[in-house]
Amino acid sequence: MKDNIVLQMKNIHKSFPGVRALQGVDFTLRKGEVHALMGENGAGKSTLIKVLTGVYSKDEGDIFLDGKEGPVAIHSPQDAQKIGISTVYQEITLCPNLSVAENMFIGRTSGIGQNWRKMNSDTEKILKSLDIPATATQQLETCSLAVQQMIAIARAVDMDCKVLILDEPTSSLDEQEVEKLFKLMRDLRSKGVGIVFVTHFLDQVYEICDRITVMRDGQLVGEFEIEKLPRVQLVSKMLGKELDDMSDIKGEQKAYERKAGSVPVLEAQGRVSDAGIKPFDFHIDKGEVNGFTGLLGSGRSECVRALFAADRVTGGTIKMNGKPVKISKPLDAMKNGIAYLPEDRKGDGIVGDLSVRENIILAQQVLKGFFKPFSKAKQYEIADEYIKLLSIKTASADTPIKSLSGGNQQKVILARWLFTHPEYLILDEPTRGIDVGTKVDIQKLVLKLASEGMSVTFISSELDEMLRTCSRLVVMRDRKVVGELSGDDLNQSKVMSTIAGGDK
C-alpha cells in the first residue's frame, strides 16, 4: 500500500433481498484529504459507508487500512471504531434522554466504573474547544437538532480517528454552523485525518473537498480531482446523462401579481398554534407557488403546521376560497383540500413497516372513510400509477417503505398527498437529504402542478431552490413573520438582509 493512502476498499459487493446495492465498488482515501462521496438516491453511498463501519457485512471484497497487514475484518461499529474509523450519520444516532457528556463517552469506557466528574469536565473542554453551545450535564434532547449534530461530530472527532466519515452532516445546520464545521474539518485535514464527506450540497463540495468519488446505481463511476471536474460534469456523471436541468428551471416563475378582485384559495388571519410562533397572516392564490424562508428555528415549519393543524391550534381564522372554515385537526385540513408533506420524513411521514402501496393510499383512504376501503386490485393500480409517475425506485408495491432510500421514501409521501388531489399543497423541506436529480424532479413537479392550478407552499433551507421555485417569499425571524418579498425584490441579497433584520 502506498504511503499516503489511509484506506482502500476493493471490489466491494453487497446485496439485499431484491436489490444489488453495491457491485464491485472501489474506494481510496488518502491521508489529509477531504473526499466527497457523491451519487443519486440509491447510488449506494450509505450502503458503502455502512459496510465500511461494520453496520452491514459485505458479501465480497476487501478493505485495507494503513498500518495493518492484509485485509481488515470489520464486523461491528465497535471494530471500526477500534481501528480508527469514526462516523457521524445523517440521522442523529445518539441517545436523546442521556446527558451530553454521557453521549460523548457512551460505549468508549473500558472496564466498569466511571469517573463522572472527569467525564463531565472532559466534555466541557471539548465543547468549549469546538465552540458548541451546550453544557456537559444538559440532557441531549433539550439541545437543538443542529447542536445535537455537532455533538455527534465532536464525539467522533474526539476518538482519535484516522478516518472520519461524515454522512450528510450539514443537512440540518445553518450557514454559520456549517462554517464552524468546515473549520474543524480543515484542522483535522492538516493533522492528516482522511475525511469522507457525503453531501448533496454542491457548493459545500467545491468549498472544502480535494477529491470526488462518484457512484451510480451501486457502481463506481470514477474518482476525480476537484479542479478537473466542473460542476456540470459532476451533475451529469451523477445522473448518468448529459443534461442542463439546473439552468432549465430558472426563470420559469413569473413575478407575483395579485389579480384584482380574485379570492385567495386560502387566507389565514392571526393563525397561531401552541408550538411557540407569533400569530401570523397568510394567503395564497390559485396556481401560486410561495414559500416561507428564514434561518433554522425561525418558525417556518411551525407556520405551515399551524395551517394544517398539525400542532394544536390556539387561535386565528381561516377562509378557503372566501368561505370561513374550521380547521382544528389534520382531518379538517384534508377535507378542505389541504395536503401537508412534513419536514421530518422518518418521524412524521412514513409508516415504516407498511408497504409502499399502503403508504401511498393512506391519506386518501382516511378521507374516503373507515367503511370504504379500496379494493386490493384498486390499491395496486393506484400504487403502480404513482410509482411510474414519480419514477419511484422500489422492488415492488409490496416492499416496506422503510427499505427504500430517503429520496424514494419522499416520493412515496409525495404520491400519497398528490393522490388526495389537493387544492393547496404544503411541502416542508421536500428536498432535504435527497440527491440533485430528485431535487430537480420535485422542483419541476411543483411548477407543473402550479401551472395546472394547484397552490403550493414550498419550504427549503436552500435559498437558491426557493428563489428558483417561488414567486413570493414570506420571511421569518425569531418565530414571527418579518416581511414578504416578490417581484424584483426576490433576490438573494434582499432575502438575506430581510432575514438579518434590514439595516440593523
Added chain:
Amino acid sequence: MQKNEVKKPNESMLSRMVRHQMFIPVLALVILAVFNLIADPAFFKITVGQNSSGNMVLQGFLISILNDGSELAILAIGMTLVTAASGGQDISVGAAVAIAGSVLLRILGGGNSRPEELAAPIIVAFLVSCLVAMLFGAFNGVLVAYFKIQPMIATLILYTAGRSIAAWINNNELPVITDPSLGYYGGFIPGVPIPTPFFIAAICVAIIFLVLKFTNLGLYTQSVGINENSAKLNGLNPQVIKVITYVIMGLCVAVVGLIKVSRISTINYSTIAKDIEMDAILAVALGGNALSGGKFNMAASIFGAYVIQFLTSTLYKFKVSSDALPAYKAVVVIVLVVISAPTVKEWFGNVTKKFKVKEVA
C-alpha cells in the same frame, strides 16, 4: 390480475418458507404432533360417546383442544388488535371474563342465587354483559390512549380489581342456573356432536375477517402502532383507534365469559379464566406478531391459539400438574422469543443461503 409479488429468482424455496409468518406456529404444531404420535398414538383417537346430558358426541384429546382452544382463539383476536395499535398487551382479560360472567349470571338469576327459571332471556343477559365488558375495555383504552399509561400497567388495575368487582356484582354469592339451555354454549347443542365453542369461535373469526376486509380497521391499527405521528398527520385519531381496539377486546371477553359460565352453569370468581391472558398473549407471539405492535397477521394469531391449547393438552396428557404447567410453557416462550429475534433470523437466513450455494455447486 396484476403480478403483485416479484419473486426473487435467487431465493430458495426453503428460505421463503422459513420467512413466512406461519412457519413458526406450523412448525410448533408439527413438532407437537410428531411427539404425541411417537409417545402415544391414542392421543389422536376420536371416539363417539354419550356425555352427561345424554347426547352422542365426539370425544378425545383433539376435540378437547378444539373446544378449549376456541376460547383462546376468540381472545387472541382482541389481543392481536390491542397489541398492534397500542404496542402492549391487556393483562386484565381473565379478570374481565369474571366480570362478564358475573353480569351474565346476575341478569339470568335476577338477583336470586337459585332461580327456578331464567329471569331474562340468555340473549338479553349476554348483550348486557357485552356492554359491561366493552365499558371496562373502554376504561383500559382511555388509560392507555389518553393518559399514555403503558398498557400492561394500565390493565394491571383491572387485573387486580376485576375478580373482586365480579364477586361484588353478585353480592359474593355463586348463582347456579339449572336451565339446560345455558349449557349449550359451552357444551353441546343436542344432536350436534361437535362442541359449540368451536362454532362460536368460527363465527367470531368470520366476523373479524369480514371486518378486516370491508373496513380499514387493519390499516388504521397498524398505522397507529407503527408511527403514531404519521397516522395523526394522515387524518387519523390515534387515541380513538386505540380505545376501539380495547373495546373490541371487551367484546371478545364477553363471548368467552358466556362460554365459561355455560360450561359449569355457575361461576368461581377466583379461578374462572385464570391466567388465560398469558395464553392469549402467547398465541399472538407464537403467530409471529411483534409484541411491540405495528404489523399483525390475524390468521397466525388464531392458529397460534389452537397450537397453545395443543401444547397444554399434551402436557395434561403427560400428567403434568396444573401448577407446573407455567414452567413448561415458559420453555416455549423462551424458544419463541429466541427464534423470532432478528439476530437469529439473520443467522438462519445466512445458513439457508449457504445451503443454497452448495446445492448449486
